Amino acid sequence: MKTIHINTIRPYDVHIGAGLMDQLADLLPPKVTKAGLRGAKAVLITDENVDSLYGERVSEKLETLGFQVMKAVVPAGETAKSGEAYLKLLSFMADRHVSRSDMIFALGGGVVGDLAGFLAATFLRGIDFVQLPTTLLAAVDSSVGGKTAINLPEGKNLVGAFYQPVGVIMDVRLLDTLSREIFIDGCAEVIKYGMIWDRALFDKLERHVLPDKRQDEELMTEIIARCVEIKEEVVSQDEREKGLRALLNFGHTIGHAVEKNSGFSISHGKAVAIGMIMATKAAEQAGICEKGVGQTLERILTAYGLPVTTDFPGRALGEAMLADKKIDGAKIHLILPKKIGECYIHDMKTAEMETFLLGAEGTDGDYAK
Ligand code: GLY
Numbered sequence: 118m119k120t121i122h123i124n125t126i127r128p129y130d131v132h133i134g135a136g137l138m139d140q141l142a143d144l145l146p147p148k149v150t151k152a153g154l155r156g157a158k159a160v161l162i163t164d165e166n167v168d169s170l171y172g173e174r175v176s177e178k179l180e181t182l183g184f185q186v187m188k189a190v191v192p193a194g195e196t197a198k199s200g201e202a203y204l205k206l207l208s209f210m211a212d213r214h215v216s217r218s219d220m221i222f223a224l225g226g227g228v229v230g231d232l233a234g235f236l237a238a239t240f241l242r243g244i245d246f247v248q249l250p251t252t253l254l255a256a257v258d259s260s261v262g263g264k265t266a267i268n269l270p271e272g273k274n275l276v277g278a279f280y281q282p283v284g285v286i287m288d289v290r291l292l293d294t295l296s297r298e299i300f301i302d303g304c305a306e307v308i309k310y311g312m313i314w315d316r317a318l319f320d321k322l323e324r325h326v327l328p329d330k331r332q333d334e335e336l337m338t339e340i341i342a343r344c345v346e347i348k349e350e351v352v353s354q355d356e357r358e359k360g361l362r363a364l365l366n367f368g369h370t371i372g373h374a375v376e377k378n379s380g381f382s383i384s385h386g387k388a389v390a391i392g393m394i395m396a397t398k399a400a401e402q403a404g405i406c407e408k409g410v411g412q413t414l415e416r417i418l419t420a421y422g423l424p425v426t427t428d429f430p431g432r433a434l435g436e437a438m439l440a441d442k443k444i445d446g447a448k449i450h451l452i453l454p455k456k457i458g459e460c461y462i463h464d465m466k467t468a469e470m471e472t473f474l475l476g477a478e479g480t481d482g483d484y485a486k
Contacts, residue, residue: 153182234265253303303385316458368393374437
């Protein structure tokens with residue numbers, strides 16, 4: 118097992134390892150186990166898929182700790198991050214008289230974690246919550262660092278809060294039940310860490326193609342822990358994304374536009390893969406990035422089964438990007454690579470962004486090629 122201490126304003130530990138779901142009593146922070154001992158309510162938020170696999174097991178564990186468990190199951194997928202779903206859950210908790218001394222447990226992937234985290238941040242002006250990530254994407258990214266959010270019809274994650282969990286427990290054995298699709302989705306974020314911060318990690322990911330090695334619990338623990346360490350290094354210096362933290366958004370500006378244009382039928386990881394390759398090729402074209410990085414990135418993404426092109430018209434992507442929250446007045450902060458393991462924040466006029474990223478303005482077609 119690896120434990121990473123997250124040094125944010127409200128610090129907490131992330132535990133990563135095989136079989137950790139059976140060690141909750143030892144790994145949860147004392148304030149959580151104490152709440153269980155006094156019979157506090159545990160609002161367990163999960164989705165239909167995860168509930169059928171692990172809902173009962175986790176409920177039982179929490180009951181053994183003394184909690185009164187109240188389970189709320191949301192539909193699987195991005196629709197659960199809607200305003201309606203959020204309001205319904207607030208009422209669910211209010212009806213059951215959940216108080217500030219109770220807590221929320223988020224059992225699931227990024228959608229469940231973001232939604233449950235935003236509920237925790239806002240219900241009664243804030244109650245404690247624990248992240249129990251069940252996907253690779255949630256383990257390496259969304260469960261750590263305190264970004265919580267729901268979506269608006271106008272765009273993804275447009276309403277949210279920075280609100281840290283009190284603990285994160287990642288049992289890598291839960292990854293066994295993920296479909297290949299969902300597993301590789303998380304791999305895009307893992308590759309992102311290699312690109313923005315750590316050449317050695319990138320090389321390791323080239324040597325060990327994770328979708329073929331996912332049963333290797335030691336390797337998975339090591340890789341996830343490295344990603345969480347990187348996230349810690351970044352987030353502890355810039356919790357509220359005034360600067361450095363934006364590096365974690367590499368591939369995400371275009372990625373969010375791809376997701377939105379597909380009506381969220383293209384998953385987050387796949388969209389981020391497309392975004393990373395487009396940003397890298399544009400940076401290479403502009404002489405910002407070392408030659409050949411785009412090709413290397415394309416090779417690894419393809420080996421992992423991730424897409425490197427999209428057919429969405431550039432105009433539609435450009436419009437969706439302009440609605441992104443990373444736009445700051447007339448400027449956008451684009452994350453561009455200089456080489457593998459090193460990215461930087463490039464401020465660009467929004468008027469120039471479309472041409473820079475998507476090629477000649479107004480041209481439609483396959484922009485990632
Ligand atoms: N997912 C990007 C961040 O946490 O900042």
